[in-house]
Amino acid sequence: MHYLLTKPHCPLCKEALLLLNQLDLDEPIELGVVDISTDEALQKEYGWLVPVLIDADDNELRWPFDAQKAKEFIES
Template sequence: MDDFYLLTKPNCPLCNEALAEIHRLQLEEPVRLHWVDISEQPELLEEYALLVPVLVRGKDDAELRWPFTNELTEFLSA
């Protein structure tokens, strides 16, 4: 099972929408999704404040930035 990190911040409607989009997918293999609040980590807040939600693949640190569009399934399956 692969680990993924959804970079978020408080009061982020797009982050909630991104999470819902991930949950709607029917993947062949399950993934482990971690919710990361960037407001608790100054270095992440500085880098991603205007970019969230961002999905990060744990095994290679690849990033998928919002909007995920049709790339989401491929990104989670790679």
């Protein structure tokens, strides 16, 4: 499972989600979208960094990323 950390009123978060939904992946993934504004600890850690894509091993892909970087991150 992968998670995309986002927050409300974040144009970059919307752009990242659109990019991820349009990826041509070898296998489909489960993508959870996490609103960091509902969690104080996440706000402190990621407040200025979102959007951030996180994999099951807690590896992070921080914005800016393009489709190629996202695909490589997800399929690695």
